[in-house]
Amino acid sequence: MNKRATVFQCAMAARQRAEPLVATASQVPAWLLIEVAGAWGHDAIAESELGPFAPKVWREAMRRRGVRVIAIRRDLTTSTRHAHHRARLVHVVASRPGAARAVAHRRVIDLHDLVASTEPLATGHGVGAGWEPDFDRYVLVCTNGRHDSCCATFGRPLVRALRTSRWAPQVWECSHIGGDRFAANIVLLPDGFYFGGVDPAGAERLLAAHDGGRLDLACFRGRSTLRWPEQAAEHEVRSRLGLEALDAITAVRTLDAGRIEVDLTDSRSVLVGVERTDRPVPTPLTCKGKSGLSSPEWRVTSFEELPAS
Numbered sequence: 001m002n003k004r005a006t007v008f009q010c011a012m013a014a015r016q017r018a019e020p021l022v023a024t025a026s027q028v029p030a031w032l033l034i035e036v037a038g039a040w041g042h043d044a045i046a047e048s049e050l051g052p053f054a055p056k057v058w059r060e061a062m063r064r065r066g067v068r069v070i071a072i073r074r075d076l077t078t079s080t081r082h083a084h085h086r087a088r089l090v091h092v093v094a095s096r097p098g099a100a101r102a103v104a105h106r107r108v109i110d111l112h113d114l115v116a117s118t119e120p121l122a123t124g125h126g127v128g129a130g131w132e133p134d135f136d137r138y139v140l141v142c143t144n145g146r147h148d149s150c151c152a153t154f155g156r157p158l159v160r161a162l163r164t165s166r167w168a169p170q171v172w173e174c175s176h177i178g179g180d181r182f183a184a185n186i187v188l189l190p191d192g193f194y195f196g197g198v199d200p201a202g203a204e205r206l207l208a209a210h211d212g213g214r215l216d217l218a219c220f221r222g223r224s225t226l227r228w229p230e231q232a233a234e235h236e237v238r239s240r241l242g243l244e245a246l247d248a249i250t251a252v253r254t255l256d257a258g259r260i261e262v263d264l265t266d267s268r269s270v271l272v273g274v275e276r277t278d279r280p281v282p283t284p285l286t287c288k289g290k291s292g293l294s295s296p297e298w299r300v301t302s303f304e305e306l307p308a309s
Contacts, residue, residue: 011150013283014181015197023232023298025194025222026178028068032121033090033138034114036071042146044071044175053111061122071175072140087111089118090134091127094192096225097234098250098263101190104131138189139167139207140174148180149287158184161200167207180286182221191246192224214244226252232298233260233272240303258301266308273302
């Protein structure tokens with residue numbers, strides 16, 4: 001009897017080769033979260049109930065403005081196919097260390113109102129009228145299985161577990177956020193913190209730490225407002241100096257290629273040398289991806305603590 005072929009899972013392959021999580025967060029300066037219940041396709045914006053109301057020209061305008069459009073939902077069972085659905089829109093401008101964040105939300109009666117409601121964002125004129133300040137934390141878990149099956153395989157059990165936790169009101173399923181092979185992925189907004197390879201116990205640990213003003217580095221991929229070398233530098237400074245406080249780092253600056261300066265709350269600075277290495281990967285980076293690719297890894301080449309100024 002023929003044995004059933006084993007289904008390739010990019011997340012399991014990444015774990016088996018011990019691919020580092022450090023400095024793998026997608027680089028996203030701003031977000032637009034749109035509540036889209038029901039099924040999502042590979043492209044959750046175009047291939048969902050939102051598709052007819054999110055024209056390509058609008059999506060391109062958002063992309064040019066550095067705004068990443070993400071679909072969110074409470075759960076898959078909720079349907080938008082009824083009149084007068086009030087969809088939640090959330091605009092987040094994440095921050096670099098030491099800089100201010102901005103979060104606002106509004107409701108639209110119908111997704112027909114999406115473009116008009118977000119036109120100021122697309123033209124770079126802020127959120128416009130009808131938006132209100134938002135002080136919530138958004139715990140986004142990627143479950144977009146049509147984009148990559150590992151996102152559903154590992155993301156949906158994590159969502160189910162968090163639905164029974166004290167953080168349930170903050171949890172949203174979300175569409176593709178990058179790094180399928182690191183599923184289950186969590187993004188905390190408005191901070192822009194990415195976490196990968198998260199199981200229910202790890203999620204509870206990182207959320208409890210965040211509640212207490214601390215950053216759990218165990219599954220930390222990086223901060224979305226930093227470039228990859230800067231993400232590597234922040235992680236190295238935090239891990240080497242034992243800095244857990246969310247506000248322990250006040251600034252991260254790229255001085256030149258491969259040299260990052262990290263400022264601390266005690267007025268010290270650290271100069272970190274970072275070097276990129278492209279490592280060939282024996283298996284595809286995504287469940288349906290091509291073979292023969294490589295993944296970037298970041299090696300710390302120097303670490304110099306400077307005295308307080």
